[in-house]
Amino acid sequence: MISVVLLGAGNVATHLYKAFSNSENISITQWYNRTRASISSYANDVDITDSLDKLKEADIYIMAVSDDCIEQLSIDLPFTNRFVVHTSGSVAMHDIDKKNKIGVFYPLQTFSKEAEIDFSEVPICVEVYEKENLQLLIDLAKAVNCKPHKITTEQRQTLHLAAVFVNNFTNQLYRIGHEICETKNIEFEILHPLIEETAKKIQHMSPFMAQTGPAKRNDKRTIKRQLKLIEKEEHEAIYKMLTTSIKKTHGIRSTRIKSQKKEN
Amino acid sequence: MISVVLLGAGNVATHLYKAFSNSENISITQWYNRTRASISSYANDVDITDSLDKLKEADIYIMAVSDDCIEQLSIDLPFTNRFVVHTSGSVAMHDIDKKNKIGVFYPLQTFSKEAEIDFSEVPICVEVYEKENLQLLIDLAKAVNCKPHKITTEQRQTLHLAAVFVNNFTNQLYRIGHEICETKNIEFEILHPLIEETAKKIQHMSPFMAQTGPAKRNDKRTIKRQLKLIEKEEHEAIYKMLTTSIKKTHGIRSTRIKSQKKEN
Structure with a gap:
């Protein structure tokens, strides 16, 4: 069982939440967004928070936020040495603050809030800085029936x-x-x-x-x-x-x- | 039962041939092409010819040839007062020689020889000069499970x-x-x-x-x-x-x- 903290409430975050919820091998420890209102409708199903200080421990922290916010959010995280990834196609992995272990989990698909996605058709491009974390990203992709592809930053x-x-x-x-x-x-x-x-x-x-x-x-x-x-x-x-x-x-x-x- | 003579051997003609063959309500009287070799592999299944003079009588003559050849082919047809249509998206209906009754049967789809097409998904745009022939084109479209759309030349x-x-x-x-x-x-x-x-x-x-x-x-x-x-x-x-x-x-x-x- 992979424990996940999801950060952000945009299209990608929402689709990841749904896919993770439907997986038997993933437990969503917490869902964070800086404004609680965007995710409050899920409060009965998952632990939600708008405070970074209240973030719980998990195997992986997934920052599904807009490109411009990734770097600052990674700096603001109040812990070190945990595994933190972003979901962007274009932001460099190294923009994530190195106080944590870093990686990328990029679902190559077009996400609109209104359109349902068959997640099993989505290729996931994965990238890690510390090799030992690669398997976790591969397992996470497989847990939502996706095909993982290990690629470089330039390829992504x-x-x-x-x-x-x-x-x-x-x-x-x-x-x-x-x-x-x-x-x-x-x-x-x-x-x-x-x-x-x-x-x-x-x-x-x-x-x-x-x-x-x-x-x-x-x-x-x-x-x-x-x-x-x-x-x-x-x-x-x-x-x-x-x-x-x-x-x-x-x-x-x-x-x-x-x-x-x-x-x- | 609608009897059809098909003229031409390109992508559209070949896909039309297959769709017509599979229809219970259409009989292909003849398949013409100026070079016999392109259609000779079908000789066991249908009457083929490379001579316009040998064209048999049918309810409709479908010219599925390249845009530039439509006008000349319609002039070369050795009969009058029969129903002759082309399948082009851009050629005017009136480019067909008026010695015959004229119309358009335009399947709005991309046809490659290699790719199989589910014909029932193909919209057919139909156009006629003499109103009394409209129903035949509508019936022909329906006989291959297509949706007919009556449109003008400008709309087509x-x-x-x-x-x-x-x-x-x-x-x-x-x-x-x-x-x-x-x-x-x-x-x-x-x-x-x-x-x-x-x-x-x-x-x-x-x-x-x-x-x-x-x-x-x-x-x-x-x-x-x-x-x-x-x-x-x-x-x-x-x-x-x-x-x-x-x-x-x-x-x-x-x-x-x-x-x-x-x-x-």
Whole structure:
């Protein structure tokens, strides 16, 4: 049984709380937040506190707070030599005060308060300073049915960058699709199956292989027609930039294939 | 029973062939392609031909060929007054030669030869010139368990534009995520669950509500750190443009909320 103190009350903290509560191998010793109100609705289920001085002893302290607060919170902790981790994709492990043993427990997923998450699908990126603590993080990930991945700080920050592209930027493209539909009174829901299939496809095919559409085919007539149809300058700029990017990705490859053929 | 002649042998034609074959209410009278070799492997299952002159009579002729070939193929058809449709998202219905009755049967989905499609999830956008043919297209869509949507040419072209954003451009962001992972020897597969969840989330939440991440939070430190981490100029330009786009989308809203509060 792993005993955990959870610190913070944002989206990640809330989803971790739910996942930990459902695990037979984890006991939540305490849930801390600097404002009690955010977690008071859980007071019947778990020991809650808004005072760092009242923190109880546990195997691990998980700081699921916003990036900017991690360093200060780790300094404010009133104990030493315990195991303290953060859950951020981009903050360095060494930003955690060294008076405690330090590590990272980064769930690579998008968390909204409103959306339920199947935690067993979430990869957990783990990192430790003292090797002897690695197993605890691996056990913790497995206790919520997640796949742990031991990675370096640089790899985690790179993954976080890639995640911004495939998650936040992708979602913004959905938003633009939504806006474009609205201008002509089309229900955005018609695009839902396409969006799901686009995401599903690359689960068993590389994005390079999965690409289709006018840019990939270098279909100039369709591209020209679509540029005329776009009403917002901002959408036009994004259309042009991503069309160029697709052409570049696929153009290089097709030149190579041609020159190989010539050699044969 | 609807009798169909299918023309073309690309991704859309092949997926339509499979879906039609599996339907009890559709009989494929013939499959035409200008080169016999592309469809000859189906010769045991269906009447195939590479000669327009040998086309048999059917309720509907579906031209699932590339955009640039639609007009010419419709001119080359050696009959008149039959029902001929194309399957393109962007070509005008009126590009089909008026010697026949014309329409559009546009399946709004991404088709790769390698990827199996659950056709019952595919929205079919239908359009006709002669009203009396609408029901046939609706029946055809329903015969492959698809949801038919009657839309105008302008709406279809707008949908196709939106589809380029949420499918082709999104897939290019996946590709960039893949490239970024490769530079640091990280398996792209770690991002698969995030990609699936991002797509799933907007099935029950607007993309506006679903947005998260550094741009939405206006987290300048993370944005600065990520821009430093990016190695390719092209990725940097896309990062900056989409970050600005997210800020704009959410900045306007937050200003509005503030001014509403002031009024109260």
